[in-house]
């Protein structure tokens with residue numbers, strides 16, 4: 001008699017062969033993480049208790065078999081809210097060992113790795129943790145401080161402590177950050193492009209309509225699927241629901257966006273109007289930067305607290321270092337920025353500037369090979385979901 005594992009392997013191989021899903025060669029061995037999600041989805045597809053919880057289950061009911069592209073797609077649709085784990089009668093210690101959030105998290109990191117650009121940098125995801133984040137931030141700060149000492153040399157005592165450009169000339173800053181920013185953006189773009197190519201095979205080749213794009217953006221901006229489908233929030237450490245994960249994520253996300261807008265507005269001021277930093281406290285870049293910095297710092301404290309308290313079965317514990325390394329860099333970026341803004345005229349300003357720039361650089365360098373990838377991959381999966389659910393289901397089941 002065939003074991004469940006053998007049956008799963010055969011079903012996945014069939015799904016891959018029929019749908020020509022895989023961007024990696026079709027005869028590539030199926031990873032254990034893909035097989036595990038596939039096994040669990042076949043059980044969930046018979047049970048369907050969690051149908052209304054999130055986008056994963058309606059997407060699952062459109063399928064009878066789960067090839068690797070289907071699994072990659074579903075894994076990035078999952079928001080790791082934990083609702084299906086806490087509701088499941090087949091969760092460990094039951095012999096079926098159903099733990100959808102954990103299995104999905106393990107596939108998610110494999111998709112980031114598989115679609116990383118350049119490909120050989122994919123392994124960095126597995127090593128990206130708190131120690132790397134700290135070492136990079138400290139190393140880059142020292143490097144920048146040495147560069148500043150070298151540039152300013154004999155003028156060190158006559159520096160204008162209210163003007164950052166007397167420490168690092170504007171052109172030096174641009175030539176340090178622009179290439180890194182361009183590389184990060186391109187590398188994330190390429191990763192998501194490969195990923196979209198893969199999951200389009202599993203969903204549909206139709207381009208997303210304006211309505212689908214708007215709804216996907218709304219899902220991402222409101223984190224619709226981080227609430228278990230009932231609006232009371234997600235699980236964290238136990239069976240109780242909490243909205244705090246969503247709220248702290250909002251503080252983090254929107255705080256980051258405000259800081260980003262502050263830098264963008266400052267760039268426009270500089271190049272379009274010739275207005276040079278530092279800006280007054282009541283200026284737009286300052287208002288955006290200070291409010292964004294406070295929001296980002298508070299969001300990171302909350303997310304870290306919830307992350308450390310999370311139930312051990314919830315998600316993939318081996319990815320905690322990557323999550324925490326990212327939260328640490330975001331927190332350090334916001335707090336060093338805020339300290340810098342309050343340090344004008346102080347002798348600590350040059351060192352704080354090097355620290356802020358060192359941390360920002362460490363954050364940028366690790367962005368495409370760490371937790372930040374979740375934003376781009378999840379948004380891509382949501383766009384495919386909102387496109388697919390508007391098409392007739394090819395197995396005659398309703399889309400929702």
Ligand code: HEM
Pocket residue numbers: 078079080219220221223226249252253256303306307323324326327330371374375376378379
């Ligand atoms: C398309 C936009 C985004 C979506 C849909 C999204 C969604 C999510 C979801 C569902 C989680 C919880 C599950 C998990 O740990 O993977 C999460 C975690 C996290 N997100 Fe986002 N996110 C987005 C953008 C961002 C951005 C721009 C930032 C910050 C710059 C950010 C920071 C974080 C952090 C720090 C965590 C880890 C929290 C933890 O360890 O529990 N996210 N995100």
Ligand code: HEM
Pocket residue numbers: 164173174177256259260262263277278279285286288289290292293294333334335336337338339340341342356357360
């Ligand atoms: C995602 C990236 C970044 C974040 C989250 C961030 C965050 C912050 C925050 C919260 C502040 C304090 C508020 C303010 O004065 O606006 C600040 C100030 C500052 N940041 Fe950043 N920053 C980032 C990128 C950068 C980059 C790329 C540079 C330079 C190349 C930079 C240079 C500065 C300077 C010079 C200040 C002091 C501004 C002043 O006091 O007038 N930051 N940053």
Ligand code: SF4
Pocket residue numbers: 043044045047048049050051084085087088089090091098100
């Ligand atoms: S997670 Fe458990 S309860 Fe939910 S659909 Fe799957 S098997 Fe059923």
Ligand code: SF4
Pocket residue numbers: 050053054055056057077078079080081082083084085100101104225228
């Ligand atoms: S953990 Fe939450 S988002 Fe992920 S499949 Fe379960 S219910 Fe859906």
